[in-house]
Amino acid sequence: MAGTATTHYFASEEFRMKQEKTKLFTCSPHEVISNGDYKQTTYCHLLLGLFFHKEVECITSTFAYSIVQAFSSFEEQWEDICKDIKEGNVSSKITWPKMRKAVLDIIEPNPILASRIEAICEGLQGSDWFGLVPKLWPNAKYVYSIMTGSMQHYLKKLRHYCGSLPLVSAEYGSTESWIGVNLDPSLEPEKVTFAVMPTFSYFEFIPLYRQDQYSGSGSVDFIEDDPVPLSQVKVGQEYEIVLTTFTGLYRYRLGDVVEVSGFHNETPKLKFICRRKLLLVVNIDKNTEKDLQLVVEKGSQLLSKHRAELVDFTSHAKLTHQPGHYVIYWEIKGKVEERVLCECCREMDASFVDPGYVVSRRTNSIGPLELCIVERGTFKKILDYFIGNGAALSQFKTPRCTNDRTLLKILDLYTVKRFRSTAYG
Numbered sequence: 001m002a003g004t005a006t007t008h009y010f011a012s013e014e015f016r017m018k019q020e021k022t023k024l025f026t027c028s029p030h031e032v033i034s035n036g037d038y039k040q041t042t043y044c045h046l047l048l049g050l051f052f053h054k055e056v057e058c059i060t061s062t063f064a065y066s067i068v069q070a071f072s073s074f075e076e077q078w079e080d081i082c083k084d085i086k087e088g089n090v091s092s093k094i095t096w097p098k099m100r101k102a103v104l105d106i107i108e109p110n111p112i113l114a115s116r117i118e119a120i121c122e123g124l125q126g127s128d129w130f131g132l133v134p135k136l137w138p139n140a141k142y143v144y145s146i147m148t149g150s151m152q153h154y155l156k157k158l159r160h161y162c163g164s165l166p167l168v169s170a171e172y173g174s175t176e177s178w179i180g181v182n183l184d185p186s187l188e189p190e191k192v193t194f195a196v197m198p199t200f201s202y203f204e205f206i207p208l209y210r211q212d213q214y215s216g217s218g219s220v221d222f223i224e225d226d227p228v229p230l231s232q233v234k235v236g237q238e239y240e241i242v243l244t245t246f247t248g249l250y251r252y253r254l255g256d257v258v259e260v261s262g263f264h265n266e267t268p269k270l271k272f273i274c275r276r277k278l279l280l281v282v283n284i285d286k287n288t289e290k291d292l293q294l295v296v297e298k299g300s301q302l303l304s305k306h307r308a309e310l311v312d313f314t315s316h317a318k319l320t321h322q323p324g325h326y327v328i329y330w331e332i333k334g335k336v337e338e339r340v341l342c343e344c345c346r347e348m349d350a351s352f353v354d355p356g357y358v359v360s361r362r363t364n365s366i367g368p369l370e371l372c373i374v375e376r377g378t379f380k381k382i383l384d385y386f387i388g389n390g391a392a393l394s395q396f397k398t399p400r401c402t403n404d405r406t407l408l409k410i411l412d413l414y415t416v417k418r419f420r421s422t423a424y425g
């Protein structure tokens with residue numbers, strides 16, 4: 001059956017055997033893990049995770065997004081979870097009979113634990129849930145997940161929930177082939193590199209050169225050279241990865257841009273840069289996922305000064321009116337004055353450094369950047385839309401740029417405020 005690598009892995013005998021061998025067991029049984037209803041499974045994961053709180057040594061999910069998402073739903077559901085622990089019951093929200101039965105077979109009433117968790121949560125509410133993980137799981141040693149690339153945005157929130165607990169950035173892989181391992185788990189996620197395992201697939205690398213001129217065609221992001229094998233890559237050079245796999249993909253372009261940052265013995269260590277596809281293009285401008293990430297980070301710094309935070313974001317190059325312009329959608333937690341949001345919008349517009357963008361903005365062949373603030377919960381609706389179309393929560397990555405009509409409809413429907421940049425006069 002077609003599916004993502006992790007879906008197959010969690011259903012496999014290997015997954016069960018690995019738990020036996022490493023003596024690292026999951027709190028949830030198979031009936032919870034394999035259920036496709038992410039809201040109900042998240043609830044059960046949290047319930048069982050707390051029921052076994054003393055034994056929990058590590059908290060993990062494939063992508064960091066799902067961990068943040070789980071704890072943000074915990075903020076809303078902790079009272080129900082405590083009630084279930086107190087009574088040894090499962091909330092009526094859990095409607096899947098097999099899943100209900102599997103959880104009910106495990107939990108027993110534990111009023112002492114329930115009131116301890118309640119007291120901790122009441123305290124945590126006052127500090128906006130800072131340090132939730134070490135407080136609720138005092139024996140947890142680390143949090144393990146993919147935190148690089150498009151997951152980097154969730155690091156801030158993850159650090160907030162984890163306090164000083166180490167964050168271990170997981171491996172670099174894809175459904176098509178696993179690629180590299182993080183040999184230095186104690187490194188900050190921002191500094192992590194991945195040593196390629198030369199036996200996972202036959203790897204080739206297409207050298208990529210950034211266009212420093214804005215004279216190139218708008219649809220070309222990098223100039224490519226001929227692919228080189230693993231043994232011929234050079235430190236400091238950016239490449240797109242090409243895979244020939246044991247399962248039959250021949251010279252498959254993965255679409256990821258990586259930079260060789262050094263070697264481990266003779267295998268290269270890769271720094272993940274971004275997805276290859278250009279994100280935002282109006283005319284001669286070229287901005288990637290990484291460029292957008294940096295700009296949004298800069299713009300949202302102003303939010304933290306006003307005790308607000310950026311929950312999630314996406315973008316769109318709007319071409320329906322001339323001149324075209326970038327639209328960035330933000331979901332924010334906390335109240336922020338319009339004056340501050342106006343400044344965030346200006347700051348983002350001024351922070352794109354791509355020469356194509358800067359020149360186009362100066363000549364007004366790209367219009368002022370638009371910042372749209374969406375209602376709280378909009379990105380959850382987007383997640384539901386993707387899940388409804390067959391995506392798995394564990395594989396979900398918020399699209400950082402979209403042309404999807406339904407998605408844009410959702411975003412526009414829930415936009416509550418709009419700002420246009422005043423940068424460039």
Ligand code: AMP
Nearest residue numbers: 146148149171172173174175256272395
């Ligand atoms: P999927 O095919 O859904 O398993 O997703 C694979 C894609 O996720 C890769 O091509 C990357 O773009 C991204 N990805 C996987 N692991 C990492 C990682 N450690 N850091 C950054 N991005 C990653």
